[in-house]
Amino acid sequence: MNPVNYLYLAALLFTIGAAGVLIRRNAIVIFMCVELMLNACNLAFVTFARLHGNLDGQIIAFFTMVVAAAEVVIGLAIIVSIFRSRHSASVDDAGLLKL
Amino acid sequence: MENLIGLLVAAPLLGAGLLLCGGPRLDRAGHWIGTLLAAVSFALGAVLFADLLGRGREDRTLTSHLFSWVPVGGFRADVGFQLDQLSMTFVLLITGVGTLIHLYSVGYMEHDERRRRFFGYLNLFLAAMLLLVLADNYLLLYVGWEGVGLASYLLIGFWQHKPSAATAAKKAFLVNRVGDMGLSIAIMLMFTTFGTFAFGPVLAHATDAGEGRLTAIGLMLLLAACGKSAQVPLQSWLGDAMEGPTPVSALIHAATMVTAGVYLITRSGAIFNAAPDAQTAVVTVGAVTLLFGAIVGCAKDDIKKALAGSTMSQIGYMILAAGLGPVGYVFAIMHLVTHGFFKAGLFLGAGSVMHGMNDEVDMRRYGGLRTYMPVTFVTFGLGYLAIIGFPGLSGFFSKDKIIEAAFAKGGTEGWILGGAALLGAAITAYYMTRVMVLTFFGEKRWQPDAEGNAPHPHESPRTMTIPMVVLAFGSVFAGGLFSINDTFLKWLEPVTGHAEGNSPVSALTVTIGTMVVLVLGVALAWAQYGRRPVPVTAPRGNLLTRAARRDLLQDDFNHVVLVRGGEHLTRSLVYADHTLVDGVVNGTAASVGGLSGRMRRLQNGYARSYAVSMFGGAAVLIAATLLMRAV
Numbered sequence: 001m002n003p004v005n006y007l008y009l010a011a012l013l014f015t016i017g018a019a020g021v022l023i024r025r026n027a028i029v030i031f032m033c034v035e036l037m038l039n040a041c042n043l044a045f046v047t048f049a050r051l052h053g054n055l056d057g058q059i060i061a062f063f064t065m066v067v068a069a070a071e072v073v074i075g076l077a078i079i080v081s082i083f084r085s086r087h088s089a090s091v092d093d094a095g096l097l098k099l
Numbered sequence: 100m101e102n103l104i105g106l107l108v109a110a111p112l113l114g115a116g117l118l119l120c121g122g123p124r125l126d127r128a129g130h131w132i133g134t135l136l137a138a139v140s141f142a143l144g145a146v147l148f149a150d151l152l153g154r155g156r157e158d159r160t161l162t163s164h165l166f167s168w169v170p171v172g173g174f175r176a177d178v179g180f181q182l183d184q185l186s187m188t189f190v191l192l193i194t195g196v197g198t199l200i201h202l203y204s205v206g207y208m209e210h211d212e213r214r215r216r217f218f219g220y221l222n223l224f225l226a227a228m229l230l231l232v233l234a235d236n237y238l239l240l241y242v243g244w245e246g247v248g249l250a251s252y253l254l255i256g257f258w259q260h261k262p263s264a265a266t267a268a269k270k271a272f273l274v275n276r277v278g279d280m281g282l283s284i285a286i287m288l289m290f291t292t293f294g295t296f297a298f299g300p301v302l303a304h305a306t307d308a309g310e311g312r313l314t315a316i317g318l319m320l321l322l323a324a325c326g327k328s329a330q331v332p333l334q335s336w337l338g339d340a341m342e343g344p345t346p347v348s349a350l351i352h353a354a355t356m357v358t359a360g361v362y363l364i365t366r367s368g369a370i371f372n373a374a375p376d377a378q379t380a381v382v383t384v385g386a387v388t389l390l391f392g393a394i395v396g397c398a399k400d401d402i403k404k405a406l407a408g409s410t411m412s413q414i415g416y417m418i419l420a421a422g423l424g425p426v427g428y429v430f431a432i433m434h435l436v437t438h439g440f441f442k443a444g445l446f447l448g449a450g451s452v453m454h455g456m457n458d459e460v461d462m463r464r465y466g467g468l469r470t471y472m473p474v475t476f477v478t479f480g481l482g483y484l485a486i487i488g489f490p491g492l493s494g495f496f497s498k499d500k501i502i503e504a505a506f507a508k509g510g511t512e513g514w515i516l517g518g519a520a521l522l523g524a525a526i527t528a529y530y531m532t533r534v535m536v537l538t539f540f541g542e543k544r545w546q547p548d549a550e551g552n553a554p555h556p557h558e559s560p561r562t563m564t565i566p567m568v569v570l571a572f573g574s575v576f577a578g579g580l581f582s583i584n585d586t587f588l589k590w591l592e593p594v595t596g597h598a599e600g601n602s603p604v605s606a607l608t609v610t611i612g613t614m615v616v617l618v619l620g621v622a623l624a625w626a627q628y629g630r631r632p633v634p635v636t637a638p639r640g641n642l643l644t645r646a647a648r649r650d651l652l653q654d655d656f657n658h659v660v661l662v663r664g665g666e667h668l669t670r671s672l673v674y675a676d677h678t679l680v681d682g683v684v685n686g687t688a689a690s691v692g693g694l695s696g697r698m699r700r701l702q703n704g705y706a707r708s709y710a711v712s713m714f715g716g717a718a719v720l721i722a723a724t725l726l727m728r729a730v
Contacts, residue, residue, distance in 0.1 A: 022710055096704070
């Protein structure tokens, strides 16, 4: 199978994720969309590693997973604490930092 | 011997420190301490004088290096003294006349509760003036110069509870500052030209510098001299300085302060000799001032102000002589010394008259005082004869020489200067006779003052009359003593140099001419004031009289040109500051503020709109990168 198709898939996934981030209000959904974007990137990296015949892309994909795992921990913690104080996970409700 | 020079300055300085910091416990003895220390300084001066006389003519310079003041890289400022014949002459005049004035003040200021402070200031004045004439470089001279300015400010404004005295002190200080700027610029120019400001190297290498540079230095020195010596155009402070106690006027006019300008020009003779343009400026200032002061002196009814005009005029003579170069330096200093005697005597006499007349200063309210104050009359009279140049008295010898030297300048210039000097001599005879006649002759014109206290004219106490008598001796004999065998000329020549001028008119003609104008002046004044009764209120007078009463409109001129001009300048500067400078600053602030106000709208608090900008930004970055790569 032509590896370029994986790049199309990755682009599609990234677009879906980005659209989700921009459109949805629920913090958890936005979070999942971010994960989707990260994984689309991972897919692109791995594909490139395959195309170029070296391991650089795969290594970076591992790094991304580690960072994503750390990010999930902190992000979920923030979302949970916001939910506890405001009883809502909507990002539009948490607008206190504006001027 | 060299160490004594430092002590000479230190003695009055110690007196000033003691009296000003000593507090009320010195109130009872303070004036005697001050007088004693001035006398100590005079004694030291006499010892040094004897020592100098014992040396060879070319070997009469003592130097004493005290310490290095500011040693920074190539810049060296030292505190050191140089005593030569010129400084010695000044030292004896300053300390001698100064001591007599101290003694006089003991009596004059007897009823003033701040007498201790007064003596402290007097001592400070002497110390500053001694520092000025003894310094061996221009920077140290500048220290003394400023010290003199400070002391004069303190003394002129001594009766500061009178607003007029406080204003006069401020005026003297401010006008002097203008001159001081000239001196500081001259010193800076010297440093850039010669790399030093010690007298020795600067004066020895004066001719090496370009003439333009020397003219600039000379003009700046002249500006300085104009300020301190009250010469046109910086003369306006002198008349108002009469607000100070009379001994102060005597000290300022005879021994210290106004002589500083003449000293400065004579000391810097080497610079002026090499800068003819600067010399022309000096003689012009001298000639203008000697007429200016004399005319003002004619119109004043206030005895002290009449004498102040006279001082201005006499200093004009000295400046004129100093501007003539080697022909005149010696005579400038000689006139300075004789003037020191008779002007101090005249001022002390005026003070004595005021002392006996309830501090009345209007000469139209004096009259016939010769029988009431015989000592004052005789000493004042001798001073009067000396200043108008009565044959045989001090002023005759010194003034005659200056007039002669002025003619010797040669050409039209010589005739103009000589004519001005002769005219000045005539006016001097006129106004001094006027003062003399109004004060001591004629009928009594005094009246009770506002509270009904009629003055009881009486002779002043001993402490006041003794200095007057001593000064009268000086007024009578100094000139003759200096002129016999050219003693003074031989004494001063190694420092100032001397050249015989070739005058188009013989010395005898000049003397006869001087005598003629003298008699004319005296006769005119006698006809006007001696033979007719003097009105107690001044008549309106003609235009010139009225102008002269207002000091020939000097203050009006300063007001219109300098004060108004300054106000307009500041107002336009303030306007420029408000519109231009503030406009730029405030405009920048306003535009930044407006821009940020618009930018702030982007911060709407919606996380998703931030995400849009992030994505938008990333998209733009990527597009730009791709675009760059494509190109």
